[in-house]
Amino acid sequence: xxxxxxxxxxxxxxxxxxxxxxxxxxxxxxxxxxxxxxxxxxxxxxxxxxxxxxxxxxxxxxxxxxxxxxxxxxxxxxxxxxxxxxxxxxxxxxxxxxxxxxxxxxxxxxxxxxxxxxxxxxxxxxxxxxxxxx
Numbered sequence: 001x002x003x004x005x006x007x008x009x010x011x012x013x014x015x016x017x018x019x020x021x022x023x024x025x026x027x028x029x030x031x032x033x034x035x036x037x038x039x040x041x042x043x044x045x046x047x048x049x050x051x052x053x054x055x056x057x058x059x060x061x062x063x064x065x066x067x068x069x070x071x072x073x074x075x076x077x078x079x080x081x082x083x084x085x086x087x088x089x090x091x092x093x094x095x096x097x098x099x100x101x102x103x104x105x106x107x108x109x110x111x112x113x114x115x116x117x118x119x120x121x122x123x124x125x126x127x128x129x130x131x132x133x134x
Contacts, residue, residue: 040070 014081020039024031048062059064096102 042072 017043020034020035022038024034028034044063044066046061048057048066051057051062052059056062091106091108093104093106094101094103
C-alpha cells in the first residue's frame, strides 16, 4: 500500500521535471528562472487552447487575461516599486496624434526651443499582448 503513493509522487515529479526542463546555453546566468517562466507561459498557452477548444473563451482573450493575472502575481511577489522602467527625470506624457494614442518620453534637459531627434516605435498589430497604459 505504501508503494502506490511513492510511485505516484515519483511519476509526478519526473513528469513535471520533463515538462519544465529545456536545454539552454551555458551563458544564461539564472537558468531556473528562465525555465520556470517558460513553463508558466507554455502552461498558459495550453490552458488557453483548451478553453478555446471547449468553447469557454477566445484563445487570445484567455491568454490576455492569464498574462494580466501573471503580471499582478509578479508585482505582488517582487514589489511594485520599480517605477515602470523609466529613468528618473524623464518626462512621460500620454497624448493623441490624429486620433492615435501616443506615449512620449522626453529627456530631462536640453534641446528646448528647437527640433530634436526622435525614435518612433510601433507596438501592436495582430496577436499583440500587453498594454501601454500601465
